[in-house]
Amino acid sequence: MIKRVEGAIPQEQPEITHFPSDQPRWGERLVRNVALAGLLLITVAAMRNAELPSGGTVLTAVRQMIDGEWDDHLGKISFVGSFLPETVAVFFETAPDAELTAPCFGFLSHAWSAEEPYLGYEGTDKRVFAVAAGQVMSVYHGSDEEYILRVRHDDGLETMYYALSSVAVSEGDIVSVNTCLGQALPDGVIVEVRRAGRAIDPTDLITDRAGSAP
Numbered sequence: 001m002i003k004r005v006e007g008a009i010p011q012e013q014p015e016i017t018h019f020p021s022d023q024p025r026w027g028e029r030l031v032r033n034v035a036l037a038g039l040l041l042i043t044v045a046a047m048r049n050a051e052l053p054s055g056g057t058v059l060t061a062v063r064q065m066i067d068g069e070w071d072d073h074l075g076k077i078s079f080v081g082s083f084l085p086e087t088v089a090v091f092f093e094t095a096p097d098a099e100l101t102a103p104c105f106g107f108l109s110h111a112w113s114a115e116e117p118y119l120g121y122e123g124t125d126k127r128v129f130a131v132a133a134g135q136v137m138s139v140y141h142g143s144d145e146e147y148i149l150r151v152r153h154d155d156g157l158e159t160m161y162y163a164l165s166s167v168a169v170s171e172g173d174i175v176s177v178n179t180c181l182g183q184a185l186p187d188g189v190i191v192e193v194r195r196a197g198r199a200i201d202p203t204d205l206i207t208d209r210a211g212s213a214p
Contacts, residue, residue, distance in 0.1 A: 098155045100131040100206040101177050103191050117199035122188035130175040131159055131191065139171055149181055162190035
């Protein structure tokens with residue numbers, strides 16, 4: 001039996017704190033933070049020392065991107081095409097090289113250039129074919145009765161067909177390399193190939209259409 005002593009000051013019971021069993025210990029946190037810091041240092045060192053074919057480094061390219069002027073109309077997404085050099089932008093384009101076929105039975109009349117990023121073809125007849133399998137995404141009506149087609153392909157490419165006098169497909173149609181898209185104007189058809197929204201030089205990707213116009 002415990003006797004109560006008058007005037008005695010009750011002693012405070014020590015507060016017991018329970019830690020969840022899944023709470024990481026300080027040692028584990030230390031090891032994790034050291035590992036993360038090491039990886040960060042390795043990444044920074046690699047960026048500083050990685051040289052580009054142009055003679056600069058990746059870090060220099062990133063600094064130029066940050067310090068450059070933004071296009072208020074296109075937004076910051078345009079940095080891939082506007083601010084990064086081609087050697088860096090290629091990392092954003094991981095799609096493999098596609099195999100394309102000339103859009104008509106004929107010959108190349110306009111070569112691709114940075115100033116005029118498209119190919120021009122004149123055919124033995126007016127038919128224009130898809131350069132690869134894909135889906136018709138848009139049909140536009142340009143000036144002077146001109147039609148424009150946009151086709152999306154499975155390999156991440158898009159193709160634009162200009163200078164069409166008529167179209168034989170509609171939005172949503174699935175097309176193959178032998179699908180006739182429409183008829184070209186007298187001066188021939190213009191084809192633009194895009195990857196990730198940017199016009200690319202498809203000269204080495206396009207082969208002549210086999211055989212001859214039936």
